[in-house]
Amino acid sequence: MIYADLHVHSRHAFNTSRALDVETLVAAAARKGVHVVGTGDALHPLWRQELGERLEPAGDGLYRLRPEAARRVAATLPLTCAELPLFIATTEVSTVYAKAGKTRRVHHAIVFPGLEAADLLAERLGAIANLASDGRPTFTLDSRHLLEIVLETVPDAIFIPAHIWTPWYGVLGAGSGFACIEDCYEDLTPEIFAVETGLSADPAMIRRVSALDRFRLVSASDAHGPGTIGREATMFRCAPGFGAFRAALKTGVGYGGTVEVFPEHGKYYWDGHRACGVGRGPSPEDGDLCPVCGKPLTIGVAHRVAALADRSAPEGTSRASAETTVRTLVSLPEILSQLHGMAATAKTVVAAHAETLARLGPELRLLIETPLSEIGAVNAALAEAVAKLRRGLVQRQAGYDGVYGEIRVASGVG
Ligand SMILES: [Zn+2]
Ligand SMILES: [Zn+2]
Numbered sequence: 001m002i003y004a005d006l007h008v009h010s011r012h013a014f015n016t017s018r019a020l021d022v023e024t025l026v027a028a029a030a031r032k033g034v035h036v037v038g039t040g041d042a043l044h045p046l047w048r049q050e051l052g053e054r055l056e057p058a059g060d061g062l063y064r065l066r067p068e069a070a071r072r073v074a075a076t077l078p079l080t081c082a083e084l085p086l087f088i089a090t091t092e093v094s095t096v097y098a099k100a101g102k103t104r105r106v107h108h109a110i111v112f113p114g115l116e117a118a119d120l121l122a123e124r125l126g127a128i129a130n131l132a133s134d135g136r137p138t139f140t141l142d143s144r145h146l147l148e149i150v151l152e153t154v155p156d157a158i159f160i161p162a163h164i165w166t167p168w169y170g171v172l173g174a175g176s177g178f179a180c181i182e183d184c185y186e187d188l189t190p191e192i193f194a195v196e197t198g199l200s201a202d203p204a205m206i207r208r209v210s211a212l213d214r215f216r217l218v219s220a221s222d223a224h225g226p227g228t229i230g231r232e233a234t235m236f237r238c239a240p241g242f243g244a245f246r247a248a249l250k251t252g253v254g255y256g257g258t259v260e261v262f263p264e265h266g267k268y269y270w271d272g273h274r275a276c277g278v279g280r281g282p283s284p285e286d287g288d289l290c291p292v293c294g295k296p297l298t299i300g301v302a303h304r305v306a307a308l309a310d311r312s313a314p315e316g317t318s319r320a321s322a323e324t325t326v327r328t329l330v331s332l333p334e335i336l337s338q339l340h341g342m343a344a345t346a347k348t349v350v351a352a353h354a355e356t357l358a359r360l361g362p363e364l365r366l367l368i369e370t371p372l373s374e375i376g377a378v379n380a381a382l383a384e385a386v387a388k389l390r391r392g393l394v395q396r397q398a399g400y401d402g403v404y405g406e407i408r409v410a411s412g413v414g
Helices: 022-032 045-054 067-074 115-126 143-153 181-191 242-251 301-308 313-323 332-340 347-360 363-368 372-378 380-390
Strands: 002-005 036-038 055-059 062-065 086-088 090-099 102-111 158-161 194-196 216-218 233-236 255-261 271-273 278-280 326-329 395-397 406-408
Touching (some): 022 036, 022 045, 022 062, 022 067, 022 363, 045 115, 062 067, 090 143, 102 143, 102 242, 115 143, 143 158, 143 181, 158 181, 158 242, 216 242, 216 255, 326 363, 332 347, 332 363, 332 380, 347 363, 347 372, 363 380, 372 380
Parallel strands (some): 002 036, 036 086, 158 194, 255 326
Antiparallel strands (some): 055 062, 062 086, 090 102, 102 158, 271 278, 395 406
């Protein structure tokens, strides 16, 4: 199975880790077991320069670290994780504008056939706004107009509405989105063939909305730091490459499904008010106002999906599992932290994480594919936790209004 993380950011995007340089990104993706990672922020001039200096073409729109840098990074990795990921040119773009009497804020992820194609779009969009100010540039353009520019400039770019349900920046979000994809992209909607689930939604939730049936589902980390690279990913059963991925997303042949976090982990799953400490499931009787401050709550993804759904939750689940493979995970550092009853940053947990990777290899393969007997031979408690995880046996405390939820796999010290 090929794991691809097609939406990440660099240190040049707003609110991201300063540590996110090319080599750190490669090392994090290698430990996670991501085979193809997006460059993120491909329109940003400084990041583009770093990508040019560090990477060389590897065929079909992919890039690899140049040999000297690759040796440097490999020296920091356990031998079991020494397979370095390839890069694919990606960016995220934000559009903010008024339409039909409402302010719209929509994020779009774009995958390019190569860095030169990204340069063409940067040239075009650089005339409209300053691309150096944020790795995820914002344009006061109608989303349809942005898509038109992308199609004119890079006709085979993969254009993906990002985290479609999030309240403030999702195309279907309750705060500043639309009721359907067509209302946003109008006559150009047929050019779109994939949408991103976002952390707070999974395929089962999306398949409750029949209007979304024709879209293939992409999951990605939207990482703002090395620690979250690959927390969500898209699986492919084809050779890695831009053309192969595009065809897989368009036709389904070679598409393998998605790797998800539990949607309750997402920070916009429930309705809530962070400042008031209020987080709750959608409740028609209680209305949409905060019981503490009386102002409107931030409407979460669970509520928004229910509002737009024309199918029941069980029907969404059975459709999603019939059409594709979904792997829902808790990260390895988080599992180890729960097993040890200590913070993921504690010395003991960090050491256990390093040892686990050194003995069992990269995280995604370990959590999804490695036989339990092999894991058990190294760490019996971990094998038990992974067995529970694979069966979905977890306790969930849902996130709301920017607060992450908590998913517990293991109870107590293993
Ligand atoms: Zn975004
Ligand atoms: Zn409040």
